[in-house]
Amino acid sequence: MKPRPLAGAVLLLLAGAGLALAGSRLIAGAAPQRPPAPGPVDIGFAQAMRGHHDQAVVMTQILLGGGSTRLASLARTIQTDQLIEIGQMKGWLLLWNKPLLPSRAGMDWMLLGRTPPDAALTRYLADCRASSGGMPGLASSEELNRLRALDGGERDRLFLELMLRHHQGALPMAHFAARNAETAAVRTLAAQIEVQQAQELGAMALLLRGT
């Protein structure tokens, strides 16, 4: 590995540790004695993030399904994390007796936070409304088919570009739910996703520079 990416990776790890600590404090301070009933943010987050994760898993399946790649380790990590998290969110929705998929497009649940949306959130929600899939960052069918058709370095580069955009689209959702969900379990997972995907974003940005 070249010196600069190595230094960058160390910085990322440190940053990740810091984010993880901040996340755990955020969660620890709010843990209730008895879990309250899920609110619309809990349900909306579980449904929307489950769907968002779904496409990330598809992208990793494409990359790991055949051909040559230098990103197998990264893709496996993303796939494992997100499949486990899909399982968590599915489990909650089943226990809450709520549908696994939302009934309509839109991210209205992000309007139901403890405080009115600030400028950044308002901008994110506008991006949601303007996006084909109702959430920013999703790859289009055409982009996924391009990923299927490529191989080697070209495919790695496209994978990183698509996954970077995908993670960027997920972060505001996770950030919001970590602070506004009713149940500690949801806040915990949202914080973990925020931390984990922020780390992966940094790593992917570095990798993209090297491809």
Next chain:
Amino acid sequence: MSNGFRGAGWAGLILLGIAGCTGSSAPATDPPAGGAAVAAAQCGPGSLPETGLQGEVPLADRNSGRNQQGYRCNLELVGQYQGPGASVVSPSTGKCAYMSTGGTLLDPLQAAEPDPGVLVVDAGNTAQPVLAANLTGPSMLIGTWESLKVNEPRKLLGGVAVGGLVGAGFFDVYDISDCAHPAQLNGLGGTGLELPDNVLGHEGNWSPDGKTYWATGTAAGSITAIDVSNPASPQIVFTGLAGFPANHGVELTPDGNTLYLATCLPGGVQILDVSDVQGRKAAPQIRQIGAVTWNQFSCGQHALPVSWAGKPYLVAPDEFDSEGIHIVDISDPAQPKVVKQIQLEIQLLKNAQLRANDVSGDGAFGYESHYCTVDRVTDPTALACGYFQSGIRVFDVRNPLQPREIAYFNPPAQTGKGLSLQHSLHAWIGGALPTISDLYTSDSGPTVGTGSIDARYVGDFVAQLPSLLASLGTGPVSGNLSADWCSSPPRFVGDQLWVTCMDNGFLALKFTNGAYPLQ
């Protein structure tokens, strides 16, 4: 079918009558009470009626050989092409039928047959159907399970590779303008389904416009939409739904925007908004409009949209737990409601032990419904369904809340012929498995818990395992073949029914005694 391992293929009635097929008032939607069998058919001259309960092939008949004569009531055989048997779903169109195969993954010797793959049967002469061609695309050879489907408007035949249960990566599409001589339109090079990224099939179906083929898998939930606008180069337009309930049969509204997805464990139907896919949005998402379940341990097979008196319903057979067929009122798609359960007498909960005794040694599926067809989707008068072990059953459904059986045909058991029926999934492995479809919870309703599974299930299941070796019949993996598995959808062809059963192959049946058309 549903799958057994998954995937194989799952009442009180308030009789506010609708006035026949042109009735102006919709059926009432009171909840079903359950517990009663559908009214039995009155069998006219020429019939060879069942000797036990409705739908049953009694153990005594299986032991004496009476089952090899079959059972018939107001339906008689006109013509047959048995060939090497068929797999789970085999469709027909025009004068042709397409007999699927269990495939080369389960039986590699099939690759060396003179006519491997899907067999094309020309039934232009109904009394003497003949083999016209065989289809050897990769999916056709590997086995299409429940995915081999016809799109009539575009005259296309499509299927995905399934093989043992859930396959990956192959999709074949054929032009069937000349139904007896299909021409494959896509080649592997142009198909764009790179291996093995996309777990596709177990089951599948066309959108009504024939431009999208939906493939579902039962492993971990998967659904894939394939754009077939250009059949020479199909492309994936959506894949996903990881963790969704095991996905099963697919039916769609005429506009292709709403998808009715049958689910297993729990048995039920999901109503999904797939307009993003149908409209080819850049990054399509699927949304959930509504859902209904009826048994946590059963397995909905497919859910056919129909309407009576202008009110929309689903006809949803279930392939587990002897649940039979559910009729679901979807006038409020957000709150679908089961309004009728159609069960044969042998399927009632009280006959669970009898069922277990009868079907032991005849494979994974007991007396289960699988695929149904109506004579027309608007104000249907007759419903024809294929069953495992109970043959083909036809019901008068002019009043869907008060159906009655009008005819049945359970073809002769092919006991001892396993070795010559290599394409039959029943005769090849499926028949050798212990019964897995029946947990004896039918009628228990959606709140059934694990505690209500009849303890006999465990004992019977375990007891079958060592006996398998002793009841393998003539083939190494055939089971006793004591009743056929008729899991394909029947098709109304004038006053006939065309259908394919796994062991008996293609059958052209004719209604007798004025049973149909219904006056």
